[in-house]
Every structure is written in structure tokens, then in C-alpha cells.
Amino acid sequence: MKRNVPRVVGGTGVAIGELPFICSIRQRQPAGSWSSPSWTHLCGSTIVNENWLLTSAHCVAPPLPKESLLIVCGVRQARTVAGIEPSPEYVDGQRGSDLALILLKKPLVFTGNVQPIPIFDQRILPTSVATIVGYGVSSYGKDGWQPNGLEAATVPILSMKACIRRLGTLATYLTSDTICTDIAGPTGAAGTCVGDSGGPVIIGTELHPFNLLAIPAWTVTPCGSGPSMHTLVSAHIEWILAVIVPNLK
Structure with missing residues (x-):
């Protein structure tokens, strides 16, 4: 089973300003x-x-x-x-x-707690890991999924072949601009869930510890039971630039 509007299950808390983007x-x-x-x-x-x-x-x-x-x-x-x-x-x-x-409507004022993030446009290595970040639900209780502030978790990036194998029949929903992250964490169940969509999937480089790799799209449910799928931002860089820089031809 899958659903979109995915939250970081099994993550750890993030302090204000630690991930200012x-x-x-x-x-x-x-x-x-x-x-x-x-x-x-x-x-x-x-x-x-x-x-x-x-x-x-x-x-x-x-x-x-x-x-x-x-x-x-x-x-x-x-x-x-x-x-x-x-x-x-x-x-x-x-x-x-x-x-x-x-x-x-009004521009942001960049401070220590509010900053942009560069877009990652390099090759993803087979052993790469990513950090998922979100505000959504982080645990399941008697009243359903419970929210718990901003959290982050480090997860492996799966090859397309491994992702197809893990997803089974759900692999038909994979597209060329999709990347797949596996579950991870101390309990083996860190992943995105309800409320995490829109937040960044981050990857580090030698030059910058935080780069925008992807944006969460959908995940296997129940949350933390299987891979999460994300839209690769670099695949859409021409559209992004055309919108935010109107004079670009």
C-alpha cells in the first residue's frame, strides 16, 4: 500500500537553525x-x-x-x-x-535560522546516503499518527534495480525523475510519513554539507515499512530557473 503526503518516522529531533532551509x-x-x-x-x-x-x-x-x-x-x-x-x-x-x-508576497530575510539551500546536480554514487527532514507524524499512538516537531534521519539511497525489487507491483509508479530511499535507523524503520512532503531530501558534498537532492513524493505504508520515493530536483532545474528567473530564455 502507498500514499502521498508523506513524515520522518524513526528520526531524531533537529534544533532551530540547524537546518535553516x-x-x-x-x-x-x-x-x-x-x-x-x-x-x-x-x-x-x-x-x-x-x-x-x-x-x-x-x-x-x-x-x-x-x-x-x-x-x-x-x-x-x-x-x-x-x-x-x-x-x-x-x-x-x-x-x-x-x-x-x-x-x-514578502521576501524572506536571511538570518542564522533562515537560509537557502543549493541544488545538488552531481552523479549519485551507489553507496550514497541522504538525510530526510520533516515536520509530519513521527509515531503511532492510540489516537493515530502523532506529530513531533522537526526531525531528520539518515537513509540509504537505493539503486533503481533494488527499488524495483523492494516495491514489487508498486514499481509501476516509478518514473525517470524518481529516486528511492530505503528505511533505516536503530529500529530499522526510519522513513517519510504523513506531513513530510515538500521538505528537503539532503545530500552532502565535500564543498557543502547540505545540498537539495529531492523532494518527498510518496511512500510505502504503513510508514517505515518500506522505501520512500522522491522527485529528483536536478531533473527539473530548467523549469525552476524559468519560473524564478523570468528573463531567462
């Missing part, structure tokens, strides 16, 4: 108002520059009313949304191209 997308609930809002975490998002964030398209498409969304970065930077640009190739969360760009 992730923001929370929050959705206003019907009971709330702008004068007395009630906001619920919807998905993560990743800072591309001071005006644009990258997230999973299934978090915001078909485009949610931008007036119903609030972006929270770092400790105190909250921003409303000016526009949402899903990938033109996006169909749904299981057929690839699961990316969307979010334009902020």
Missing part, C-alpha cells in the same frame, strides 16, 4: 479567521531564494487558495503566498514531476 506550510482551518486564525501544518517547503520555495505539488495542487496558506520559516518569519506554480508535467503524486514553486 526548511519551512512549514500551514493551512487556515474553517474555524479560524485572519483576526483569530487556526493553522494546521500541511507540508514542508524548501527555500530556493528569498522569494521562492519549493514543495511537493500534491501539497498544493490543484492549487489551494493562496489566501488559505501561511509559510513559517525559522522562528518568527511568517509569510503569505503570492502565487503557486506546479510543474507543468505534474499529473498526480504517483506519476513523477511532483514539484511546485511557491512565490512569497
